[in-house]
Amino acid sequence: MSAPRIFLVAGEASGDQLGAALMRALRAACPETVFAGVGGEAMAREGLASLFPLEDIAVMGLVPVLARLPRLVRRIAQTARAVVDEAPDCLVIIDAPDFTHRVARRVRAARPDLPIVDYVSPTVWAWRPGRARAMRDYVDCLLALLPFEPQAHLRLGGPRCVYVGHPLVERLDELTRHSHDRGAARSLLVLPGSRLAEVRRMTPIYGDALELLLRERADFEVVIPVAPNVEKTLRRELLGWPLTPRLIGQAEKFAAFRNARAALVTSGVATLELALAGVPMAVAYKVSRAESLLRFLVKVESIVLPNLIIGENIVPEFLQEAATPRALAEALRPLLRDSAARDAQLAAFQRVRARLLERGRTPSARAADIILEYASRGRS
Numbered sequence: 001m002s003a004p005r006i007f008l009v010a011g012e013a014s015g016d017q018l019g020a021a022l023m024r025a026l027r028a029a030c031p032e033t034v035f036a037g038v039g040g041e042a043m044a045r046e047g048l049a050s051l052f053p054l055e056d057i058a059v060m061g062l063v064p065v066l067a068r069l070p071r072l073v074r075r076i077a078q079t080a081r082a083v084v085d086e087a088p089d090c091l092v093i094i095d096a097p098d099f100t101h102r103v104a105r106r107v108r109a110a111r112p113d114l115p116i117v118d119y120v121s122p123t124v125w126a127w128r129p130g131r132a133r134a135m136r137d138y139v140d141c142l143l144a145l146l147p148f149e150p151q152a153h154l155r156l157g158g159p160r161c162v163y164v165g166h167p168l169v170e171r172l173d174e175l176t177r178h179s180h181d182r183g184a185a186r187s188l189l190v191l192p193g194s195r196l197a198e199v200r201r202m203t204p205i206y207g208d209a210l211e212l213l214l215r216e217r218a219d220f221e222v223v224i225p226v227a228p229n230v231e232k233t234l235r236r237e238l239l240g241w242p243l244t245p246r247l248i249g250q251a252e253k254f255a256a257f258r259n260a261r262a263a264l265v266t267s268g269v270a271t272l273e274l275a276l277a278g279v280p281m282a283v284a285y286k287v288s289r290a291e292s293l294l295r296f297l298v299k300v301e302s303i304v305l306p307n308l309i310i311g312e313n314i315v316p317e318f319l320q321e322a323a324t325p326r327a328l329a330e331a332l333r334p335l336l337r338d339s340a341a342r343d344a345q346l347a348a349f350q351r352v353r354a355r356l357l358e359r360g361r362t363p364s365a366r367a368a369d370i371i372l373e374y375a376s377r378g379r380s
Helices: 013-029 041-045 062-067 069-086 097-110 130-135 149-156 167-176 196-214 228-240 250-258 269-277 305-310 325-336 340-356 363-379
Strands: 005-010 034-038 090-094 116-119 141-144 160-163 187-191 221-225 246-248 262-266 281-285 317-319
Touching (some): 005 097, 013 041, 013 167, 034 069, 097 116, 141 149, 149 160, 187 250, 196 228, 196 281, 228 246, 269 305, 281 325, 305 340
Parallel strands (some): 005 090, 281 317
């Protein structure tokens, strides 16, 4: 039998990391697997020759997408043509639905027999639930990272959905080993976001919140993990801060998590990383005025992943107008000292970890098995 040919399409940095781990797992399960597609540096290290740089399509938010729409449209068409020309046994789209789902729809129209697997569920359980049913037209199987997602898709009439587990559990040792005594920790992590728009919007608010905290106590160090794509913008925004934080690279991030007292974080996967590392946090998020007009479409009580996983709003979150410096400072105060609020979050994080560790094998290995199953169908 010929080697399975898998076409992978990642749309941003987090998908690139997922794709790289998936490539390793696919190769472990079937060493002769052949890869093609779109990815970033992590997938390139695993042997993928990307059609074009990931930076061409790694945008998020209404305004940034509109600004780069002509290029995105060209890249969508180019990617779909490449899939059809490559004639793989399976197409795997990874997160970034604004890009990858448009590719999948074009491919399904041209090659209705080609299996398409979506790795990472769009947040249909949070907003625009009608997307779940629409996905049945161009997705054969959805690989979910969160334990509640298969039931959500079943309820919403979505495609087949299998919970494979969150890839962060594969890095749990990095998040927890050799942690110092949290009682002695004096660092406050600040994570403004991984996208330029988030950094511009959240960093000034976080600086004002820290100024309020500094009026009461000055015995904590502020540490900010910096992604290369936002470093220049972040440094510019930090010029107005009342203190000079210590900036660290991504390679040092998990070590900083292991030794932090608390965190102020922009909503996203970082909230789950912090929960697994046992770092109490306050979460904030703001979007542009145009995007805020879509809030009526949101269908969940929380956008914080640890809250969603355990079904309780233990981690405080401040969205849009509620994300004020005073509110954030007040939420952080009890987390920097021994308090009931701090203990409640730490207890909740134990439950988050237990939920994510319910499965046996690694998420990447489970995802690889399902993808190879669909690839075998594509060859038959």
